[in-house]
Amino acid sequence: MAGSVTIDDVAARAGVSIKTVSRVVNKEPNVREKTREKVQEAIRALNYRPNQSARGLAGRRSYLIGLLYDNPSPNYLANLQAGVLKACQEVNYGLALSPVSYGEADMVENTVSWLRQSAIDGVLLTPPLSDSKALVEAIHGEKVPMVVVSSVGPGGVPAVLIDEEKAAFQMTEHLIAEGHSRIAFIKGHPDHYASQHRYEGYKAAMEAAGLAIKKELIKQGMFDFESGKIAADELLSLPEPPTAVFASNDDMAAGVMHIAHRRKMVIPRDIAVAGFDDTPLSRQVWPNLSTVRQPIRDMGFVSAELLLESLNGDTAEKDDAETFRQLDFEMKIRGSSVIGVD
Amino acid sequence: MAGSVTIDDVAARAGVSIKTVSRVVNKEPNVREKTREKVQEAIRALNYRPNQSARGLAGRRSYLIGLLYDNPSPNYLANLQAGVLKACQEVNYGLALSPVSYGEADMVENTVSWLRQSAIDGVLLTPPLSDSKALVEAIHGEKVPMVVVSSVGPGGVPAVLIDEEKAAFQMTEHLIAEGHSRIAFIKGHPDHYASQHRYEGYKAAMEAAGLAIKKELIKQGMFDFESGKIAADELLSLPEPPTAVFASNDDMAAGVMHIAHRRKMVIPRDIAVAGFDDTPLSRQVWPNLSTVRQPIRDMGFVSAELLLESLNGDTAEKDDAETFRQLDFEMKIRGSSVIGVD
DNA sequence: GTGAAAGCGCTAACAC
DNA sequence: GTGTTAGCGCTTTCAC
Numbered sequence: 001m002a003g004s005v006t007i008d009d010v011a012a013r014a015g016v017s018i019k020t021v022s023r024v025v026n027k028e029p030n031v032r033e034k035t036r037e038k039v040q041e042a043i044r045a046l047n048y049r050p051n052q053s054a055r056g057l058a059g060r061r062s063y064l065i066g067l068l069y070d071n072p073s074p075n076y077l078a079n080l081q082a083g084v085l086k087a088c089q090e091v092n093y094g095l096a097l098s099p100v101s102y103g104e105a106d107m108v109e110n111t112v113s114w115l116r117q118s119a120i121d122g123v124l125l126t127p128p129l130s131d132s133k134a135l136v137e138a139i140h141g142e143k144v145p146m147v148v149v150s151s152v153g154p155g156g157v158p159a160v161l162i163d164e165e166k167a168a169f170q171m172t173e174h175l176i177a178e179g180h181s182r183i184a185f186i187k188g189h190p191d192h193y194a195s196q197h198r199y200e201g202y203k204a205a206m207e208a209a210g211l212a213i214k215k216e217l218i219k220q221g222m223f224d225f226e227s228g229k230i231a232a233d234e235l236l237s238l239p240e241p242p243t244a245v246f247a248s249n250d251d252m253a254a255g256v257m258h259i260a261h262r263r264k265m266v267i268p269r270d271i272a273v274a275g276f277d278d279t280p281l282s283r284q285v286w287p288n289l290s291t292v293r294q295p296i297r298d299m300g301f302v303s304a305e306l307l308l309e310s311l312n313g314d315t316a317e318k319d320d321a322e323t324f325r326q327l328d329f330e331m332k333i334r335g336s337s338v339i340g341v342d
Numbered sequence: 343m344a345g346s347v348t349i350d351d352v353a354a355r356a357g358v359s360i361k362t363v364s365r366v367v368n369k370e371p372n373v374r375e376k377t378r379e380k381v382q383e384a385i386r387a388l389n390y391r392p393n394q395s396a397r398g399l400a401g402r403r404s405y406l407i408g409l410l411y412d413n414p415s416p417n418y419l420a421n422l423q424a425g426v427l428k429a430c431q432e433v434n435y436g437l438a439l440s441p442v443s444y445g446e447a448d449m450v451e452n453t454v455s456w457l458r459q460s461a462i463d464g465v466l467l468t469p470p471l472s473d474s475k476a477l478v479e480a481i482h483g484e485k486v487p488m489v490v491v492s493s494v495g496p497g498g499v500p501a502v503l504i505d506e507e508k509a510a511f512q513m514t515e516h517l518i519a520e521g522h523s524r525i526a527f528i529k530g531h532p533d534h535y536a537s538q539h540r541y542e543g544y545k546a547a548m549e550a551a552g553l554a555i556k557k558e559l560i561k562q563g564m565f566d567f568e569s570g571k572i573a574a575d576e577l578l579s580l581p582e583p584p585t586a587v588f589a590s591n592d593d594m595a596a597g598v599m600h601i602a603h604r605r606k607m608v609i610p611r612d613i614a615v616a617g618f619d620d621t622p623l624s625r626q627v628w629p630n631l632s633t634v635r636q637p638i639r640d641m642g643f644v645s646a647e648l649l650l651e652s653l654n655g656d657t658a659e660k661d662d663a664e665t666f667r668q669l670d671f672e673m674k675i676r677g678s679s680v681i682g683v684d
Numbered sequence: 685g686t687g688a689a690a691g692c693g694c695t696a697a698c699a700c
Numbered sequence: 701g702t703g704t705t706a707g708c709g710c711t712t713t714c715a716c
Contacts, residue, residue: 004693006692006693006694007693007694008693016702016703017702017703017704018693018694018695018703019695019696019702019703019704020701020702020703022694022695022696023701023702026695029701030701030702031701031702032701032702035701035702049458049459050693050694051399051461051692051693051694052395052398052404052460052461053394053395053396053397053398053399053404053461053692053693053694054395054399054692054693054694054695054708055395055693055694055695056394056395056398056694056708057393057395057396057398057399057692057693057694057695057707057708057709057710058693058694058695058696058707058708059694059695059696059708060695060696060708062394062395074416074417074419074420074421074622075416075417077416077420078416078419078420079416081439082441085439085441094406094436094438094460095438095439096436096437097423097427097437097439099424099427113389113391114391116346116347116391118391118394118436119346119393119394119395225622225625225626251626254626255626257628258626258627258628261628262628280416280567281623281626283567284567284593284596284597284600284623284627285600285626285627286599286600286603286604346709348708348709348710349709349710350709358686358687359686359687359688360687360688360709360710360711361686361687361688361711361712362685362686362687364710364711364712365685365686367710368711371685372685372686373685373686374685374686377685377686392709392710393708393709393710395708395709395710396692396708396709396710396711397709397710397711398692398710399691399692399693399694399708399709399710399711400691400692400709400710400711400712401692401710401711401712402692402711402712
């Protein structure tokens with residue numbers, strides 16, 4: 001450990017008690033301005049840094065927030081994490097990662113015990129964990145503040161998300177505008193909030209255009225590449241196959257393109273494809289994939305900020321925390337749905 | 343944090359002193375096997391987890407290791423991190439993430455101050471940070487133990503890697519065996535250890551087969567998709583273009599495939615392509631990409647294990663820690679280099 | 685092979 | 701406004 005300047009050294013040099021130093025460090029009230037300056041000068045001179053372990057132990061908090069996730073796409077995790085880290089750095093908090101096995105029998109129990117013992121001050125929940133009522137309620141029961149990302153937790157838990165339905169609506173509209181009417185839809189992992197809402201957006205746009213929603217054109221996927229392939233195989237084997245496929249994320253859309261290529265179909269001439277998320281993959285397949293950009297990194301930043309604020313603000317204001325924070329999405333129209341575009 | 347199970351609870355239930363519990367938790371010697379089991383049973387029953395703050399305070403360390411990285415591919419980061427986390431969990435260590443801006447003026451200074459402040463017990467360095475002599479030496483100066491991943495740090499710093507050269511040699515051999523002789527090579531980010539060694543492997547295989555290494559067939563890339571596209575464009579515009587391209591990672595190889603598709607070339611008939619890393623992308627492009635599998639997750643696990651061991655072992659044995667740990671790679675031959683394979 | 689006692693550096697509660 | 705006094709839950713030291 002470092003050359004260990006302690007709070008006592010600072011107090012001695014400033015000629016005050018350690019409690020006063022503590023007050024200054026924690027920006028508490030009831031310190032005369034002049035005293036505060038003296039202490040700050042001593043802190044600077046000694047290059048004092050409070051020991052986090054000691055703070056945590058005495059203060060019964062860890063200065064740590066937790067990020068709970070289950071097997072997300074590497075891209076989602078890396079971006080979200082980058083945003084969260086940035087917010088943490090600003091207020092000297094640490095980030096503790098916790099991979100959770102969604103659906104495992106003792107998921108709730110394990111998570112709660114991890115929360116307790118790591119003394120996490122608050123948690124960020126990502127899908128599909130945020131859609132588990134049991135888990136969210138258990139965390140609530142522990143009185144651990146939380147914020148959910150990309151979904152709405154049950155009951156006024158603050159959430160950070162985009163308007164999934166509107167985004168899916170617009171993408172469907174785009175495909176319709178390109179002249180398609182037999183538009184297939186591949187749903188995402190059934191437990192994700194986003195899956196349901198993207199599907200709603202698709203349905204709404206189809207109805208708005210007076211197009212029928214054909215049951216055989218709706219497939220269940222799992223948000224992964226493989227499930228996109230399987231769905232595409234089924235769709236393209238139909239007696240009357242679709243002319244466009246809207247997959248509810250990029251991985252599945254890439255699976256569709258893979259199958260189309262294998263069948264020697266030309267995209268978008270023989271089949272148009274659209275995805276969701278704007279992952280790097282969407283610019284690495286050929287042709288480039290039309291998709292919806294979700295600002296994952298910003299969502300990480302904002303959700304951590306929200307959580308961190310609630311940790312310092314009075315717990316009293318928790319009730320008006322029916323805080324949905326909706327960030328903007330962006331349509332990315334590319335060559336997989338429009339001829340002649342890259 | 344309220345109803346926390348403490349070491350006293352465990353000691354009481356197991357009928358031993360807290361010191362004995364501490365010994366078991368920390369895997370120290372001098373505990374009879376039977377006692378150890380009793381304690382472990384109590385730990386399990388109570389679902390006890392040591393309080394990190396208290397451990398840190400009493401033990402004058404943070405029980406935290408740091409992972410330093412600079413803008414890696416999401417896939418690399420997610421996998422490495424998963425492995426590291428697993429190793430940490432086994433010994434109850436925490437993981438602190440630290441994104442570092444490689445090449446920034448005050449990179450070294452910032453990193454050192456972060457190390458001091460967070461009281462990190464040891465660090466894992468990833469490329470290209472591990473190739474910065476200044477950074478490695480500064481960390482050394484702080485007496486913070488470290489392990490480097492996917493490269494060899496200067497001077498006997500323990501490293502975990504694969505035999506990059508041999509892997510590249512074998513892939514080149516494969517392309518030669520497929521009948522190619524005009525084989526282009528796209529080098530990776532010049533500061534990465536892997537780049538140099540993959541290139542060496544390519545050269546060695548070409549020479550071994552009695553093939554000339556044509557300067558115009560060697561391109562500098564940066565390990566990203568875009569640089570692969572640029573290199574491919576140049577290569578395919580050559581009066582006498584290559585019949586095969588070996589890109590030193592999958593992202594660049596995908597860039598090559600993208601350009602080939604755009605030029606209406608058929609892979610592998612008109613041009614064979616090979617990559618390196620076996621990222622998910624390699625199975626999402628069409629045709630599937632021939633590549634080398636690197637066990638990133640295992641590398642994360644092993645390197646963390648190595649670091650963690652060195653934190654507990656006597657610091658005396660540091661000198662014989664000229665520990666290269668070389669893991670196995672695996673050839674993945676797919677449709678991008680062999681006709682008729684998927 | 686095991687245990688008792690003494691802190692680690694800080695914050696919280698309450699005095700003054 | 702400021703100081704005093706107890707711990708927080710663990711590791712360390714040293715005794716047995």
